[in-house]
């Protein structure tokens with residue numbers, strides 16, 4: 001197996017996997033990956049890091065919900081991480097720096113004993129809410145870890161987005177946390 005002279009950077013592979021590259025970048029990455037074994041292996045390794053990862057939204061609007069070890073392992077690979085921890089009913093001021101390679105939100109919530117958890121994102125631009133059903137969560141750690149869609153965050157104007165966690169139970173739905181992200185655009 002020959003080495004790759006122009007390897008796709010880890011953040012491009014991450015964005016590719018999250019489905020948040022634009023059409024041209026996606027086509028370029030696809031073409032590269034078709035002909036390049038080392039980069040294909042790197043992508044496979046990245047996906048394998050996600051222990052139980054499921055894509056929450058294919059459109060890349062909210063990102064992916066990942067297992068608890070994912071962030072640590074990405075950081076071990078040298079990616080620059082920005083992290084936001086948010087308490088239930090909490091809020092956080094957030095912005096994306098030019099050097100950030102990925103952004104994580106850690107939503108803490110009382111998760112013990114839950115069977116199914118849904119996440120609903122209310123975008124700040126007044127667009128329709130986005131719902132991810134039956135997301136993975138770490139009941140012992142009491143948190144949901146979300147890889148935020150970096151390309152989208154970079155393009156986002158200043159505004160406020162809300163995320164709700166809903167326990168889905170036989171008796172109905174119960175809101176167990178609401179998280180407010182007060183986003184400040186780098187453009188001001």
Ligand SMILES: [Zn+2]
Nearest residue numbers: 004007036039
């Ligand atoms: Zn390559």
